[in-house]
Amino acid sequence: MAFVQIVDCKTSRIDDMNRLMDAWVTQTQGKRTATHAIVGTDRADNAHVVEIVEFPSYEEAERNSHLPETDRIFHEMVALCDEPPVFTDLDVVRDEQLNKAAVTRLFEQISAGNLDVILDLCAADYHDHDQANAIDTVGAEGFRRECAGYRAGFPDFAFTIETQLADGDQVATRWTWRATNTGEYNGMPATGRAVEATGTTTFRMADGKIAEGWWNWDNLGVMRQLGIIDV
Incomplete structure (x- = not known):
């Protein structure tokens, strides 16, 4: 079963957040288990940022979270946020393309x-x-x-x-x-x-x-x- 993690945060440093995502993609090449990642900003509030990361399964997401590069990037991401990010873990029950x-x-x-x-x-x-x-x-x-x-x-x-x-x-x-x-x-x-x-x-x-x-x-x-x- 596919698994999706949603990271909801507040930050005015979206450019730094994007550079952080680029760094994570580069540093985890060949090791990460994530298959798709999206970062979006709320049209009603540009400081409201949502990151959506997709994995083949919850177990693969766990493997990804244990990568040292992921742990390091996570702490840098938290430092960019105005308040602690909120995580929502979803098991995908329907994926209609x-x-x-x-x-x-x-x-x-x-x-x-x-x-x-x-x-x-x-x-x-x-x-x-x-x-x-x-x-x-x-x-x-x-x-x-x-x-x-x-x-x-x-x-x-x-x-x-x-x-x-x-x-x-x-x-x-x-x-x-x-x-x-x-x-x-x-x-x-x-x-x-x-x-x-x-x-x-x-x-x-x-x-x-x-x-x-x-x-x-x-x-x-x-x-x-x-x-x-x-x-």
């Missing part, structure tokens, strides 16, 4: 043939960059039509999410795409052949919607498997 959840739903629903989900999850002015296309697709409706074209040529196509990483407003997904070409696609008659491709898509989120996407995938390999090219 909303951007990843939206992207996962997009892949799953497109695979299920529910292409209207694109209009729900993507911004109206969604901008799609696909290295297989000569011209970018702009607009959620345009992206839906493009996916419908693939669905017509490959009615059973489905994505399998292999790995997924989120960083800020972007979500990167490495996937495998499998399908059978039983319908006409781009003016080409059906071949009846099964195809498989791997690729990576990075989506940018804005205001809770998927706003932009970059697709890099083995379209050349798909054409080879279909017998369209022989290279």
